[in-house]
Amino acid sequence: MMVRAGLDWRLLSHVLPEILMIFDEVSIKSLIRPVVDFPKPGVIFRDITPLFQSPKALRLVIDSFIQRYIDAEFTHVGAMDARGFLIGSIVAYELNKPLVLFRKQGKLPADVLAEAYQTEYGEALLEVHADSLCDGDSVVMFDDLIATGGTLVAAANLIRRMGAKVHEAAAIIDLPELGGSQRLRDMQIPTFCLTEFALTDK
Template identity: 85%
Template sequence: MVIDTFSFKSLIRPVVDFPKPGVIFRDITPLFQSPKALRMVIDSFVHRYIDADFSHIGAMDARGFLIGSIVAHELNKPLILFRKQGKLPADVLAEGYKTEYGEAFLEVHADSLCEGDSVILFDDLIATGGTLIAAANLVRRMGARVHEASAIIDLPELLGSQRLEDMGIPTFCLTNFALTDM
């Protein structure tokens, strides 16, 4: 799928040396300040998935919540929240993973999915793929399957999309950046 990414790609702000020296952080918050750009982003995802055969939207803590919740609403699908450790109140399943900055745990309510469910996972960006891979492992532990992993941005040099594809999980991103793109 090809969309006019030029209009909204320029609204993704590079923040140099955040959260640590040498990293260019891709800040999507300016997209939310432009109703037209946000509408383009949401419409792109909605058009991609409107006729797809899946049962749930899964959104990653925290920026994945921003897009995943809107898409779930637009497509009238249940929303599953994948949270950082210690944020969910009921029984959880947890999965450890490595990030580009260290190690973390992702949790989901243990009763979020059933055998046979199919989930589209949303995050703001795919870097190393750690968060989405952890979510995919949690989905599989509940007997469900991942339909696709989706994000606004891909950082292909960090190989996260490739790692997901190697696991048999298709990926879809609206745009990508080289690590040095400003």
């Protein structure tokens, strides 16, 4: 399957695996910057921008997701506003999949479906264009991290309201103590994260 001109990921992953970057969790974690007391006191924010400032690190991240999903049976990539866009858009491009954007309230111009949810910082509303998915579609959801799971749970509910299903929820980081991954598993949604942190890790 040629997913874009000049690059066949299926061939690379099966015939020439040595070409692909080998995932190095230690290197990835070293480029996730802890920011203490942001966005509010008591929170350690996991800043992924250093990953995107390193071409090698970004390739490690994307190659890991590509290798996981190259043979998976799904139809769409769903990307969460906003840092999920950074990952999901590249994966959708490489795998030649349609990209569905899940956005904060008021950012989409056409008819939308909306779902309220709780974040670790307060209440929010997630929206998606109402014509994004159809019965039988299957979505891999991408976000930068899974914390309380609020955004991804809301997105999963929107996906199911459109008659589609969730293949998996994927992220760079899991914060398992906040329970988001378990919430998704309780909804029969598997999760895949490249690394995890305890809340007190610095």
